[in-house]
Amino acid sequence: MTTITFRDHAYDCNSDESVLACLTRHGLTLPSSCQSGVCQTCMMRATAGSVPEKAQQGLKPTQKSQGYFLACVCIPTGDMTVEQADALNQFTSTVCEKSMLNEEIIRIRIDKPEGFDYHPGQFINIVRDNGALVRSYSLASVADEPLELHIKAIPGGAMSGWVKNHLSVGDPITFQGPTGDCFYLDGKPEQTITMVGVSTGLAPLYGVVRDALAQGHRGPITVYHASLATAGLYYIEEMRALAAAHDNVRYVPCVLHGPAPEGGEVGAVDAIVGATGDFTNHRVFLCGDPPIVNKLRQKVYLGGAHMLEILSDPFDPAPSAGNEQ
Ligand SMILES: Cc1cc2nc3c(=O)[nH]c(=O)nc-3n(C[C@H](O)[C@H](O)[C@H](O)COP(=O)(O)OP(=O)(O)OC[C@H]3O[C@@H](n4cnc5c(N)ncnc54)[C@H](O)[C@@H]3O)c2cc1C
Ligand code: FES
Known part of the structure; x- marks a missing residue:
């Protein structure tokens, strides 16, 4: 048992408990989302x-x-005194476009705030109710375009339902x-x-493929986009146009249940990608559904990709946060 001191109060922390779990168990409400050390919402100092x-x-x-750490994965090894991190890199901007990309995926565009610099493919954390609700969304935009997010509407989802x-x-x-x-x-x-992107x-x-091309990437780039069925795919025309304009880009839409989209494949995407065999010296990007991303990470690693060349963002859901508001 260790002691966590926060806002001048001492809290007992069980031996296998994270700082976040300890403070939550004692009735405090702190910002958090993925609870797996990815989104950085729970940053403390x-x-x-x-x-x-x-x-x-x-x-x-x-x-x-400076002593910053992620409270959701911090199992203390001794007593700690902690404070909430300042709202690091927080921006407020304006939604400048909203549309549906298919029946369940919403595209929003946000004016890019001054001073906000990013690499296409990174993600942002949307914050509501002074941090009581936070969720991560990846950036599909490049350069000075408005910031673009693709958000799947989850039934009962607190953030996606609100969006x-x-x-x-x-x-x-x-x-x-x-x-x-x-x-x-x-x-x-x-x-x-x-x-490989799922949904x-x-x-x-x-964002990444357009950024790579803008930076002069000449090697072959294959983009697999997977969904349960063709209705779940989107940006089909945009991706085909990108492939048509660049000899080194190949776009492969994949569906679990047929019929196959034109130029695409039917089957489990991890099996389709895994069957291509050798990933030695490849750089691999894996994003979306966590079980599929995790399976693919293992497959491409066993297929020869170096751990440092496998970049993945499993879209881990937050532990249930309550109802859409
Ligand atoms: C690094 C990172 C990047 C992400 N990028 C994106 C992105 O670009 N686009 C995007 O749409 N999402 C993305 N996510 C997921 C996103 O952060 C939210 O988890 C998601 O939008 C659900 O939030 P919510 O508040 O609407 O639902 P919640 O209120 O959190 O969940 C409501 C219920 O739905 C369940 N649930 C949550 N997600 C799913 C799901 N996918 N399928 C089925 N049930 C689910 C929950 O377990 C819960 O029971 C990303 C996550 C991470 C960690
Ligand atoms: S990193 Fe801790 S909640 Fe996401």
């Missing part, structure tokens, strides 16, 4: 006590040196970020790139 290395994975060296039913063009929207390492790095312009997992890839 230690003013005393040591921070386990795992709780700082993915943070910038400057943040690490679908209540958010309108002209409304303010608050977000934090950018976060994540799922983006293109130049330096290997001839490398083979394999991208809205296409969003970051649509």
Whole structure:
């Protein structure tokens, strides 16, 4: 048992409990979303006590040196005094476009706020109710385009339901970020790139592939977009146009249940991609449904891809946050 001191109160923390779980168990409400060390919504700062290395994975060296850590994956090894991180990199901007990409996927575009710099493919955390509700969404936009998000409407979803039913063009929207390492790095312009997006997992890839081309990538790029059926796919024409305009880009729409979309495949996407065999020296991007992303990560690793060349964003859902508002 360790002690967590927060806002001048001491709280008992069980031996296998994270700082976030401990403070939540004691009745405090703190911002959190993925609860798996990905989204950085739960960032806190230690003013005393040591921070386990795992709780700082993915943070910038400057943040690490100042004691910032992710409370959801911080199992204390000794007593700690902690405080809430300032709203790091928080922006409020305006929704400038909203439309449906298919029956369940909403596209919103947001005016790019001054001072917001990002790599296409990174994600932002949309914040509502002063941090009581936070969810991550990947950036499909590039350069100075308005920020573009593809959001799947989840039945009863707190954030996606609000976006679908209540958010309108002209409304303010608050977000934090950018976060994540799922983006293109130049330096290997001839490398083979394999991208797999499941459902809205296409969003970051649509940003990454256009960014790679803009940076002069010449190696082959294959983008697999997977859904249960053709109705769940979107941006089919945009992706075909991209492939038609660039000899090195191949677009493969994949559906679990037929009929096959034109130029596409039917079957489980992990089997389709896995069957292509050798991933030695490939850079691989995997985004969307967590079980499929995790299966594919293992397959491409066993197929020869280097761990550091596999960039993935499993869209882990937050533990249930209550009803749509
Ligand atoms: C790094 C990262 C990037 C992400 N990028 C995107 C993105 O670009 N586009 C996007 O649409 N989402 C993305 N997500 C997922 C997103 O953050 C939310 O989890 C999702 O929108 C659901 O939030 P909600 O508040 O609407 O639903 P919640 O209120 O959190 O959930 C309502 C209920 O639905 C269940 N549920 C949640 N997600 C799903 C699902 N996918 N399928 C079935 N049931 C579900 C929950 O377990 C819960 O029971 C990303 C997640 C992460 C971690
Ligand atoms: S990183 Fe802790 S809630 Fe997402």
